Amino acid sequence: MDLVFQENVYSGWxxxxxxxxxVRGFEEPPQHTAPxxxxxxxxxxxxxxxxxNHDLMADEDFTTLTRLEELQHELLRLPVDTRSKALFEHVSDQRERWYGK
Structure with a gap:
């Protein structure tokens, strides 16, 4: 973790x-580095x-939906790992939220 300072004042990390x-929820991430x-x-x-893209999804833009689906397919091809599953679930939730699919 890196601490961020602006004009000698701590402003984040x-x-x-x-x-x-x-992770999903309060899970512990695996100890090994991500592939x-x-x-x-x-x-x-x-x-x-x-x-x-949030604005485009709110307008149910088809091109953005296609890009979202491509990201889902890329995530499905990843090695089995709780982190890739967490990311896939989030993308799927966003797809359902914006496109109802």
Whole structure:
């Protein structure tokens, strides 16, 4: 974890390798580091869930739905790991929330 300071005042923190810490609820993350494929998928996830895409999903934009489905398929291809399952469930929840599917 890195501490963040702005003008010599503590202003927050950043997790190093956040994909290592993905969990559902109050689970403990696995002790081993996340596979590279999960790290890559997590970066895709972070770049997808932006305010712009939230607005497009609220408008039921078909192209954004397609991108969301592609992310789901990528997550299904990952090695079995509780972190990839947590990420897949979140993406699926968002798909159902915005598109009812």
């Amino acid at each position: 950043i997790l190093r390798d956040p994909a290592d810490h993905l 590279k494929s999960l790290r890559h998928a997590f970066k895709e996830y972070i770049s997808f869930f932006t305010q712009t």
